[in-house]
Amino acid sequence: MQTEMIRLDPENPGIEGIEKAAGLIKAGELVVFPTETVYGLGASAFDPGAVEKIYRAKGRPQDNPLIVHVSSLKMAAECTRQDLNRYSSILNVLWPGPVTLVFKKSEAIPARVTAGLDSVGLRFPSHPVAMRLIKAAGVPIAAPSANISGRPSPTSEEHVLEDMNGRVGGIILSGDTLFGLESTIVDLSRDKPTLLRPGPVDAERLGELLPGLEIPDFVRVREEYKGEALSPGMKYRHYSPEIPLILIEGSPGAVVSRAGILARRDKSVVLCSQELADYYPVHVKKVVLGSRNDLYAVASGLFKALRDRDNLNYTQIISEPFPETGIGLAIMNRLRKAAWRIDRV
Template sequence: MSEKEKTCQTRWLKTNEISMKEYRKALEDAASLLRDGELVAFPTETVYGLGGNALDAEAAAKIYSAKGRPSDNPLIVHISYIDMLEPLVEEIPSVCRRLAFEFWPGPLTMILPKSDQVPMATTGGLDTVAVRMPAHGVALDLIDTCGLPLAAPSANRSGKPSPTRGEHVYHDLQGRIPMVLDAGAVEIGLESTIIDLSRPEPVILRPGKITYDDLKPFVPRLKEYHHPSGREIERPKAPGMKYTHYAPEGTMIMLPLHVEDDFFRALESKEKTAILASTEKIARWRRFCPDVTWIALGAEDDLDSLAHNLFHALRQCDLLDMETIYIESFSEDGLGEALMNRIRKASSCPLLIEKQ
């Protein structure tokens, strides 16, 4: 970002390295900024969020501006206790209460018809609002301290890999926001599951850590996630439906689920080429093209680690100026559906290998 684009000094505060007294002071400082309509980045269990007063249209506008995010891309509102939900929505249906009891605090976002208190700027012009209760101590403490519901998309420049560490936020938003609360690496590393409860048959709009199988016992008429198209894309009800997300600077190519060793034997080693894969596949493939950059995502049967490391690995590729990035495909069972959803959105194209 150029010096002209910088609008403020960004205070980067590492909450794990300060005393409890200093932590409480940092929360009060952050809360004061939020009450004044400013923005604060903070950790959640999924990714870092860029928070502003969800009831303030001007604060929402600042979020869009800081991220470079289109204003029709709705923001998720974060709360710290269930009573904060009631003023935000027309009503709380019984299915919402069941899901909140089971999964909140946690990585589940629910979409409901909004109340008049929530400005259209927060919802991307929609008459629905997306709400969740994060499972992270700093996030909950911040919301409690400021006493406000916080609209908080991922704290990155729009279209870039979501931030899973405080330094990711600072890299993207330094000079654009006044404060970053840094609590280290997040737990999950993928954004929350989003379920739309505003329609007769609830549907998953974005897969995440909480899966269809987790939700189905509580939502008998639940429809599985499907790739949005047509009007769903033109009028997105949830983040990530319409615009490019998660992409590194280089061209990312998704490998087929089953790729033969011959592909790597034929791959020309290039200085600016990276391959992102499981530790097992790297051990198998590295000997065929040792001169490319290999980045391990985790063990192939450990979906939690693969998901946790994905966005950090994409940012590593940017720091290394990788021009071409190949990434392994994984099983879509359980959390694998959310992992592959993010990989597809970050990829320029799948790799089509002709059979000999």
Template sequence: MVTKVIKIDLNNIDEKKLLSAAEALKEGKIVAFPTETVYGLGANALDSSAVEQIFKAKGRPSDNPLIVHIADKEKVCELAESIPEKAAVLMDRLWPGPLTLVFKKSSIIPRIITAGLDTVAVRMPEHPVARELIRLAAVPVAAPSANVSGRPSTTTARHVLQDLDGKIEIVVDAGSSRVGLESTVLDITVDPPVLLRPGGVTPAQIEDIIGHIEIDKTILGKVSMDNIPKCPGMKYKHYAPKAQVTLVKGKDIIRQVEKICELAVDRRSKGKRVGICATDQTISYYKDYESKSMGDRNRPETIASSIFSLLREFDDMGVDVILAEAVDENGVGLAIMNRMIKAAGYDIIQAD
């Protein structure tokens, strides 16, 4: 199969170009497309055979549920058994956007979407190309991130092709994803609601609207492999480059730097090629190493938008080990640390 690339200008979205991708979705084929979070790998959510192709292309475990994407809020009534009041308020205030809500599923949702659970995760993306594609296809679209399972998520069409060229029908290319991390996932079937996965919408933003929410304990820790997760990104090793990632945590930034340099010397002595994930505030300390800045510690959104791309850049360089600085877990930092901890396979060293 030759993967077709459809380039779309965000400033002038050509509906005619998108029609072929929408027709492919209608016909039960899979299509990669941009969202504001990451690129998604989409299929008709109501077609089990089409959705099965997503799992095959990605090499994704069958007990890892998918998120269903819609182009208008009214579609939720068809996908969910009911819409709790808090969900309705969040939909009104934060949709479209990088927030996924977990509802009790309706009978039309295939079992393959939910991994056999009685819940379904639904999101209305903010990205205009994503919404237009879903609108033209006239079906809800199941879409995990468009990468090989376990690898860093894709934030450009080039990343998608690195992983899936020849395995999928079409890639819609509309440039880089703005947020750079997958959506926030909130389980709204319980009260108080539970944050299952942090993302571009922070816990504080949600609590400002609906009050107290709980934080799932697996966000910064391990989940039992015996459980079926309610949303993607909870159970398996995720977001990992080919190189081994070690995350260095510490309250003192300089101590973090010193520990990373110490580890870099040790890994080099063992014949390993080392890459260092620094920040704008610390990059100058690593002049003797192959280092790249993730972004500004004081503006964590800059780190969020670059982290997956950076991990892929280190793979392109051929490093064996990536030593990464941890960041504060406040706001978007919680989502960044969630992804970095899982990318490291929980290999964390305390600098203090």
């Protein structure tokens, strides 16, 4: 397939490029587009045939639901049979932004979008390109991350070209994404609000907005989830680099010691914090993701580090743990899902 490249300024996207991409969506084609979290792989949420192309392009499991992106509260209301007015105080704070909210779906959303579930994840992105594309297309856009299933999500132009060139109708090239991790997902379709996936908007803030917010064990620890996948990222291994990733969890001293032992056996890349970088062996390649006091910087570089093609020159990636406060919970959630093995020391 010939993929059309559309370059757009992330802050002031030109109308011609937006209309070109929107035309592809209207014609039932797939378009890769940037959001503030990661790049998405989009199709009209009202077109089951176009949605099916998403699953084929990604190699996505058939029971893994898609998130639907909207450009207004009016558009969101068309996608759910719940009364969004009940949640106005929450929506006014969280949208537009990097938060997906799960509601009971309306009949307008095909079962193919939700993998047969009676609920749908809705997101109102804040990225100017995403907002204008959805508005120009005139329909909600179903979009998972624009990567081959199982791989780390794409946060740069290089990533989407690597995974999606030749698989989709169009790719919008618009620089690096801001947060570098997928959206926070909260289920509001059931009796109690429940965090399904941690992300840029942290659990502490959500707890203030949603008293009684439940945080299931599968969010904080790696365990096999055996129920229905109520949202992306719940049921399958995700974010895996092309060489094995070993996550070491424990105190800083024990982590550095264990990393040194592992690195003596195999040629290693170490993902580390600024604070501990100097303590790792000199013969390993150290990738400093950022300071433990600035976890948003760590998050923004995580997937880029996991996708680095230079990693193929090494045998394994070793990662230290990061504090599970704020966006740190999302960082550790992704590392645990990506890990081939977790060593606790």
